[in-house]
Amino acid sequence: GAGVSQSPSNKVTEKGKDVELRCDPISGHTALYWYRQSLGQGLEFLIYFQGNSAPDKSGLPSDRFSAERTGGSVSTLTIQRTQQEDSAVYLCASSSSVWSTDTQYFGPGTRLTVL
């Protein structure tokens, strides 16, 4: 596609349920990044992929959070046993390569609300 796409755009779930958020990067981009923007907070890094590998998972808030990327393209961020503090906008970005001088292109985000 022309840009980074994310689905769903909005997700409302009940506390304790699992959710999956999807990111489709720009075609050909080998680097993919997940960020989170909580209400009233700044952006924070969660994880990034170069190809299918995740060299840095340091931003994942807890072991309830996991992410995978297969085929060097689509990535899924999974949150298990959601908590109210997980409510945020989850943003995905991609770039041609983590080592390139190319900028990162952001998706529109998934707004997650945990009731």
Added chain:
Amino acid sequence: KNEVEQSPQNLTAQEGEFITINCSYSVGISALHWLQQHPGGGIVSLFMLSSGKKKHGRLIATINIQEKHSSLHITASHPRDSAVYICAVRNAGGTSYGKLTFGQGTILTVHP
């Protein structure tokens, strides 16, 4: 202390004014990004800098690596420039290479 500090946090201007937003950082970086986020909108990358100065239309971004400081300037500001401007630094190396660390953002409001 945050690794990336922006100032001011809020900025109000009249149409036509020259605007400067500042960003200071305390870590080694490979590049610095300036991002724009409109209310309810997505994030757009305005610039990525590793040295010197870049210009795009009415926007100018500069970086001083030695002083660990960057500025974003908007000339002849317009109400459509109203948005949150975010400075983000890209880690210099190791397994964190490519990871962005963000400032808190500057909320800019330009009145007609």
